[in-house]
Amino acid sequence: MQLSREQLLQAYRRMATIRAFEERLHDVIATGEVAGFTHLYCGQEAVAVGVCEHLDTEDKIVSTHRGHGHCLAKGCDVQGMMKEIWGSTEGLCKGKGGSMHIADVDKGMLGANGIVGAGAPIAVGAALSNKLDGEGRVAIAFSGDGACNQGTTFEAMNMAVVTNAPCIFVFENNHYSEHTGDDYAVGTANDIASRAEAFGMRVWRADGCDFFAVYETMRELLEYVRAGNGPAAVEFDTERFYGHFEGDPQNYRGDGELDRIRKERDCLQIFRQRVSEAGLLETDALDELDKAAHADVEAAVEAARAAPRPTAEDVLTDVYVTY
Amino acid sequence: MAEMMYRDAVRETIREEMARDESVVVLGEDVVGGMGTAGGPEAIGGIWSTSTGLFEQFGASRVIDTPISESAIVGTAGGLALSGKRPVAELMFADFIGVSLDQLWNQIGKFRYMFGGKTRCPAVIRMAYGGGYNAAAQHSQCVHQILTGMPGLKVVMPSTPEDVRGLLRTAIRGDDPVMFLEHKALYGVSGEVPEGDYTIPFGHARQVTAGEDVTVVATGMMVGVAEAAAERMAEDGIGVDLLDLRTTSPMDEEAILDSVEVTGRLVIVDEAPPRCNLATDIAALVARKAFSSLRAPVEMVTAPHSPVPFALELEQAYLPSDDQVEAAVRKTLDYR
Numbered sequence: 083m084q085l086s087r088e089q090l091l092q093a094y095r096r097m098a099t100i101r102a103f104e105e106r107l108h109d110v111i112a113t114g115e116v117a118g119f120t121h122l123y124c125g126q127e128a129v130a131v132g133v134c135e136h137l138d139t140e141d142k143i144v145s146t147h148r149g150h151g152h153c154l155a156k157g158c159d160v161q162g163m164m165k166e167i168w169g170s171t172e173g174l175c176k177g178k179g180g181s182m183h184i185a186d187v188d189k190g191m192l193g194a195n196g197i198v199g200a201g202a203p204i205a206v207g208a209a210l211s212n213k214l215d216g217e218g219r220v221a222i223a224f225s226g227d228g229a230c231n232q233g234t235t236f237e238a239m240n241m242a243v244v245t246n247a248p249c250i251f252v253f254e255n256n257h258y259s260e261h262t263g264d265d266y267a268v269g270t271a272n273d274i275a276s277r278a279e280a281f282g283m284r285v286w287r288a289d290g291c292d293f294f295a296v297y298e299t300m301r302e303l304l305e306y307v308r309a310g311n312g313p314a315a316v317e318f319d320t321e322r323f324y325g326h327f328e329g330d331p332q333n334y335r336g337d338g339e340l341d342r343i344r345k346e347r348d349c350l351q352i353f354r355q356r357v358s359e360a361g362l363l364e365t366d367a368l369d370e371l372d373k374a375a376h377a378d379v380e381a382a383v384e385a386a387r388a389a390p391r392p393t394a395e396d397v398l399t400d401v402y403v404t405y
Numbered sequence: 406m407a408e409m410m411y412r413d414a415v416r417e418t419i420r421e422e423m424a425r426d427e428s429v430v431v432l433g434e435d436v437v438g439g440m441g442t443a444g445g446p447e448a449i450g451g452i453w454s455t456s457t458g459l460f461e462q463f464g465a466s467r468v469i470d471t472p473i474s475e476s477a478i479v480g481t482a483g484g485l486a487l488s489g490k491r492p493v494a495e496l497m498f499a500d501f502i503g504v505s506l507d508q509l510w511n512q513i514g515k516f517r518y519m520f521g522g523k524t525r526c527p528a529v530i531r532m533a534y535g536g537g538y539n540a541a542a543q544h545s546q547c548v549h550q551i552l553t554g555m556p557g558l559k560v561v562m563p564s565t566p567e568d569v570r571g572l573l574r575t576a577i578r579g580d581d582p583v584m585f586l587e588h589k590a591l592y593g594v595s596g597e598v599p600e601g602d603y604t605i606p607f608g609h610a611r612q613v614t615a616g617e618d619v620t621v622v623a624t625g626m627m628v629g630v631a632e633a634a635a636e637r638m639a640e641d642g643i644g645v646d647l648l649d650l651r652t653t654s655p656m657d658e659e660a661i662l663d664s665v666e667v668t669g670r671l672v673i674v675d676e677a678p679p680r681c682n683l684a685t686d687i688a689a690l691v692a693r694k695a696f697s698s699l700r701a702p703v704e705m706v707t708a709p710h711s712p713v714p715f716a717l718e719l720e721q722a723y724l725p726s727d728d729q730v731e732a733a734v735r736k737t738l739d740y741r
Contacts, residue, residue, distance in 0.1 A: 142484075142487075142488060144484070166521075173521070174521065174523075175519060175520050175521030175523070176521030176522065177521070178518055178519055178520070178521045178522075179519040179520060179521060183519040183520070185516075185519070185520040185523070185524070186523070187487060187520065187523060187524045188523070192484065192487050192488075193516065193519070193520065195512075196511070197507055197511050197512075200480070200507055200508065200511065200512055202480070203476055203477040203478075203479070203480020203481050203483070203484065203508060204480045204481075204483050204484040204487070204508075204512065205484060206477065206480065206481045206484060207480060207481035207482060207483055207484020207485040207486070207487070207488065207490075207492070208484040208485070208487065208488045209484070210430075210469065210481065210484070210485060211484065211485050211488035211489065211490050212488070213466070214430070214466055214467070214490065221484070221488075233476065234476045234477065234480065234507070234508075237472075237474035237476050237477035237480075238477050238480065238481075240472055240474065240477075241471060241472060241474055241477040241478075241481060244471070244472055245469055245471070399522065400517055400518050400521060400522030401517070401518050401556050401557055402517070402557065402559070402581045403517065403525055403579070403580035403581050404579070404580070404581070405559075405581075405608075405655050
């Protein structure tokens with residue numbers, strides 16, 4: 083596999099944007115400026131970007147409640163997202179959804195989801211729709227090690243196999259379902275992919291902190307699914323840099339754990355190291371992308387602060403198309 | 406006009422809609438039936454015979470036989486609808502909404518709102534509901550009282566083959582998620598059905614019998630129960646204005662209020678248990694908006710606050726009867 087310089091720059095830029103977006107939210111949420119529950123994707127950027135860099139608009143994704151990364155990787159507008167998180171009428175969902183429900187169907191992003199495990203059946207439907215249209219498009223269900231324990235996920239996996247749906251179950255194992263470790267909650271000895279395998283799917287496993295491992299795995303997996311071989315699954319080993327939600331005291335973490343994963347398992351640093359060692363991108367170019375990402379996010383925050391607010395009349399709009 | 410059975414009205418309407426719009430897709434447990442068996446596909450053709458022959462005509466890609474996975478059935482319908490298809494999913498029994506409720510309530514009913522109106526979710530979820538089959542507590546229930554309170558869903562309860570055709574066309578062609586509730590005891594009932602491609606708009610009640618003495622409101626199988634009582638009382642010169650709501654969300658409030666303004670008396674017949682059901686909802690509506698028209702307390706004829714029982718005698722006692730409707734009507738007339 084060899085990514086072009088442009089592809090490498092774009093991938094890093096997207097990862098850097100997610101990181102900057104989430105770090106900035108972490109700061110503003112602490113001040114109380116943003117309301118609601120927010121679940122940050124920091125640490126897992128390589129998964130969303132490594133998956134979505136292979137997709138186009140007609141390929142659908144269904145996300146989780148840790149969904150900002152998936153949205154940004156699928157091409158959702160940074161300002162539209164920030165305005166949504168602020169609750170503005172100019173947000174991607176006009177302030178009706180917020181952090182846990184950001185969606186942009188026109189971009190093939192069928193929604194973050196506040197219910198753990200609810201997305202997988204929806205992805206099967208999107209996959210069957212793509213199958214009907216017959217052009218090799220797929221749908222992806224992002225799920226975590228929490229959602230892998232929900233019955234909906236099991237139902238969806240079996241349904242996808244039975245209907246030969248071009249559906250891909252991407253399990254991001256960040257080792258915590260909310261505040262509980264996978265050592266405890268994932269009964270198959272931390273092995274989620276084996277569950278998908280048991281449903282009759284071909285499965286892959288890779289390091290989710292290594293963009294190149296994710297990207298290469300997905301290239302192979304997508305080739306298999308797009309060829310009409312039915313659904314497939316992949317488990318990525320990844321890390322969650324923040325708590326389950328913003329404000330989570332994280333007293334369940336081990337001594338030095340957060341420092342260790344940031345030092346040893348930061349997917350952006352691993353990307354930088356790889357491209358530098360291989361002489362593919364210069365540090366300056368990467369620094370420029372970091373700066374640009376921060377500038378974009380800062381502009382989005384400023385735009386969100388200035389964006390129009392909804393009024394009480396907006397409560398009753400868009401409940402139905404007609405009623 | 407042609408004579409048609411309720412179940413055939415369901416199936417033939419789906420068939421026609423699939424033929425006129427290739428985005429219409431059917432899915433559910435045994436909607437094909439016999440998949441993976443020696444008997445082969447369509448050995449069953451849907452346990453209610455509401456999908457017989459569709460597989461043969463439209464093929465496996467548009468008539469999707471699913472495992473027993475109600476959450477996945479509804480969720481898959483949601484994903485299809487978000488992607489531009491018009492799924493018509495079947496929950497074999499309405500009681501099974503229990504295992505699929507998150508997908509109904511938190512997902513397909515809320516997509517449009519949560520996504521700021523930027524999507525449509527034209528999913529129709531059909532389900533067989535209601536008592537009278539000795540099917541006991543988990544295969545006999547009404548669910549409209551649960552679904553009607555969920556913003557984002559529309560709830561349809563046809564009582565005749567004619568209404569099945571008109572309302573199901575509206576459901577499939579519409580752009581909102583619709584819960585299409587088919588009463589099991591009505592599947593075998595025949596009725597006159599107009600020719601042609603007619604539709605019936607949601608939120609418009611049907612006047613079943615006209616009268617100026619008492620307003621009776623009913624849905625589904627209760628329409629026939631109330632009609633029997635109304636016909637009997639007509640012989641005694643009692644005029645019942647019987648309204649079949651057809652849809653409970655949206656609901657034709659105007660028809661109810663207009664009628665009560667004339668009659669001053671209201672009996673609501675609801676096959677659901679008495680708490681937080683359609684009868685309490687309509688009683689509250691009339692108390693708020695037609696209080697000064699009322700000449701007697703509102704009467705409610707409902708199932709009791711118990712699960713649906715099995716034994717013949719028990720289920721007969723459980724289900725609202727025409728005698729109960731008649732007694733309730735006479736009670737409102739005897740008031741003062």
